[in-house]
Amino acid sequence: MNTKLNGQVAFINGGSRGIGAATARRLASEGAKVAIGYAASAIAAEALVEEIKAAGGEAIALKADATDAAALSKAIDSVAERFGRLDILVNSAGVLLLGATDSFSLEDFDKTVAVNVRAVFVASQAAAKHMKDGGRIINIGSTNAQRMPFEGGAVYAMSKSALTGLVKGMARDLGSRKITVNNVAPGPVDTDMNPADSDFATGLHGLMALKRHGKAEEIAAMVAYLAGPEAAFVTGADLVIDGGFAA
Numbered sequence: 001m002n003t004k005l006n007g008q009v010a011f012i013n014g015g016s017r018g019i020g021a022a023t024a025r026r027l028a029s030e031g032a033k034v035a036i037g038y039a040a041s042a043i044a045a046e047a048l049v050e051e052i053k054a055a056g057g058e059a060i061a062l063k064a065d066a067t068d069a070a071a072l073s074k075a076i077d078s079v080a081e082r083f084g085r086l087d088i089l090v091n092s093a094g095v096l097l098l099g100a101t102d103s104f105s106l107e108d109f110d111k112t113v114a115v116n117v118r119a120v121f122v123a124s125q126a127a128a129k130h131m132k133d134g135g136r137i138i139n140i141g142s143t144n145a146q147r148m149p150f151e152g153g154a155v156y157a158m159s160k161s162a163l164t165g166l167v168k169g170m171a172r173d174l175g176s177r178k179i180t181v182n183n184v185a186p187g188p189v190d191t192d193m194n195p196a197d198s199d200f201a202t203g204l205h206g207l208m209a210l211k212r213h214g215k216a217e218e219i220a221a222m223v224a225y226l227a228g229p230e231a232a233f234v235t236g237a238d239l240v241i242d243g244g245f246a247a
Helices: 018-029 044-054 069-083 106-126 154-177 199-206 216-227
Strands: 009-015 033-038 058-063 088-091 134-141 180-186 238-241
Touching: 009 018, 009 069, 009 106, 018 033, 018 044, 018 058, 018 088, 018 216, 033 069, 033 106, 044 058, 058 069, 069 106, 088 106, 088 216, 088 238, 106 134, 106 154, 134 154, 134 216, 154 180, 180 216
Parallel strands: 009 033, 009 088, 033 058, 088 134, 134 180, 180 238
Antiparallel strands: none
């Protein structure tokens, strides 16, 4: 087990599957105590907790609906109270709702903004109140903030683009406390949301320099770097890890 994050406490919102789950495993393997926030995947979250414990790590799971600001803030407060500190926040919860501009429903628009943008702000605000100097806030953005080469992704791209401005502003606001704030911007990654064996995936590979989906573990490695001591000088950044999708 790597010990770079020994003594650190991390809250991962949307940590029960996909990139969030891979991040939970990686941070735990580096010594962090991990709290896994989930909205509906209780069974997956508890299974991940047991997996981390079996590997010698420490983890808990707690319900934290990204669309419920009060519940999300309360979950973060409870993690800080339980462990006596909070050092790392990873905002990994997200939705991908596609549709043409002239038919995209306001309900789906509002849900996209609520999960992909509002929840990031709510969680960051709640976590920052508990962080000591040197804390880390890391968002899972998307390369689609920089390139949207297919139809139907306008609202999703907008939501991920919003994180760029939010990160730059929060990096300034929290810089005096040495809290870094960054986006990790993946390209296509093999998850339930975007499986590598779908018909859609083939078209995506044609847009990439490396013609494959990324692995959740590859994204988690970037998150772990930002969470660690070697990234203390990185803040306000969008770190693209997309196999050349936006190249």
